[in-house]
Amino acid sequence: TQTVSQSDAHVTVFEGDSVELRCNYSYGGSIYLSWYIQHHGHGLQFLLKYYSGNPVVQGVNGFEAEFSKSDSSFHLRKASVHWSDSAVYFCAVSPNSAGNKLTFGIGTRVLVRP
Amino acid sequence: EAAVTQSPRSKVAVTGGKVTLSCHQTNNHDYMYWYRQDTGHGLRLIHYSYVADSTEKGDIPDGYKASRPSQENFSLILELASLSQTAVYFCASSLRGPTEVFFGKGTRLTVV
Numbered sequence: 672t673q674t675v676s677q678s679d680a681h682v683t684v685f686e687g688d689s690v691e692l693r694c695n696y697s698y699g700g701s702i703y704l705s706w707y708i709q710h711h712g713h714g715l716q717f718l719l720k721y722y723s724g725n726p727v728v729q730g731v732n733g734f735e736a737e738f739s740k741s742d743s744s745f746h747l748r749k750a751s752v753h754w755s756d757s758a759v760y761f762c763a764v765s766p767n768s769a770g771n772k773l774t775f776g777i778g779t780r781v782l783v784r785p
Numbered sequence: 786e787a788a789v790t791q792s793p794r795s796k797v798a799v800t801g802g803k804v805t806l807s808c809h810q811t812n813n814h815d816y817m818y819w820y821r822q823d824t825g826h827g828l829r830l831i832h833y834s835y836v837a838d839s840t841e842k843g844d845i846p847d848g849y850k851a852s853r854p855s856q857e858n859f860s861l862i863l864e865l866a867s868l869s870q871t872a873v874y875f876c877a878s879s880l881r882g883p884t885e886v887f888f889g890k891g892t893r894l895t896v897v
Contacts, residue, residue, distance in 0.1 A: 675827075703883035714789075714875055714888035715828070722883045761827060771816055771879045771886055772843070775827035 673698035673764050677776035685784050686754055692747040692779045694762030701767040704745040706736055709759045709778070718760075721745060722767075732756070757783045788812065791876050791889035798896050804863040806892050808876030815881060817859040818843070819851060822873045822891070831874075834859055835881075866896045 676695045684690050696702065703722050707715040719730025726738040736747045745762060759780045763773040789810045798804045810817065816835055820828040830843030832851035840851040848870060850862040859878075863870055873893050879886040 705885075707886075707888075712890075714890045715877075715886075716888070717885040720883065720885070765883065767883065771818075771882070771884065772830060772833060773828075773886060774844075775820075775829070777825055777827040 673702065673766060673774050675762055675764050675774055675776035677760075677762055677779050679779050680777070681780045681782070683782045683784060684752055687751050689750050690748065690752050690756075690781065692760050692762075692781070694745045694747065694776060696743050696745065696762075696764045698743075698764065698766060703765045703767055704736075704738060705763045705773070706730065706734070706745075706747050707761045707763060707775075709761065711758070715761060718747070752781075752783050754783045754785060757781055789876055789878050789887050789889035791874075791892050793892060794890065795893040796895070798863075798866045798894065800866060800868060800896055802866050804866050804894065804896075806861040806863075806874055806876075806894070808859045808861075808889060809857055810859075810876075810878040810887070811857065812878050812887060813856070814878035814887070815856065816879045817853065818877045818879075818886070819849070819859070819861045820875045820877065821845065822875060828875060831861065866894075868896050870894065871896045 674697045705720040706718040721738045759778045762776040818833040819831045834840045834853040852860045876889040
């Protein structure tokens with residue numbers, strides 16, 4: 672069984688700052704990782720994914736994430752945040768054998784202050 | 786644009802009553818899912834389906850049934866609603882394999 676840990680429940684940054692959201696997982700086999708964003712009152716929207724190849728993946732709106740097998744991590748980063756990036760961010764994992772049956776972390780709420 | 790539509794968007798149900806949440810997708814996706822969101826738990830998979838007329842149990846299926854009468858439609862059924870089923874429910878769809886999952890806007894269910 673796979674598990675996902677997002678160590679920061681809340682993160683507050685100022686507009687223009689960089690941000691890194693941490694995601695660690697546990698699973699013994701090959702895995703598919705992704706990040707989703709949820710704005711207040713809305714459903715989740717896909718940001719990016721890692722399946723294989725280059726461990727640094729680019730997503731929408733300037734987000735990127737880096738996969739590390741040795742650290743069992745898939746941290747999300749953005750170099751310069753905008754107020755519209757205020758949202759809850761979810762890391763999700765799925766064993767490659769399980770298709771898209773995602774297991775989500777509890778989410779990190781990001782507040783971007785002006 | 787890919788679309789997953791849920792109805793109703795909110796509902797108040799009585800304990801012991803029957804509740805049906807509906808989901809319709811226009812993405813031509815084979816895979817559909819029902820997730821439940823609770824504070825402190827993220828999203829948890831209730832039921833999913835790979836093909837019409839077939840459903841599978843997810844991680845927390847107890848107290849829920851699912852129905853997939855067609856590729857486009859996927860329903861979640863609570864035969865005997867309980868207070869513990871108060872949550873926000875999300876329907877989603879995707880293609881096969883490790884790809885983007887498209888979510889609906891959610892249904893807020895309150896059981897009283």
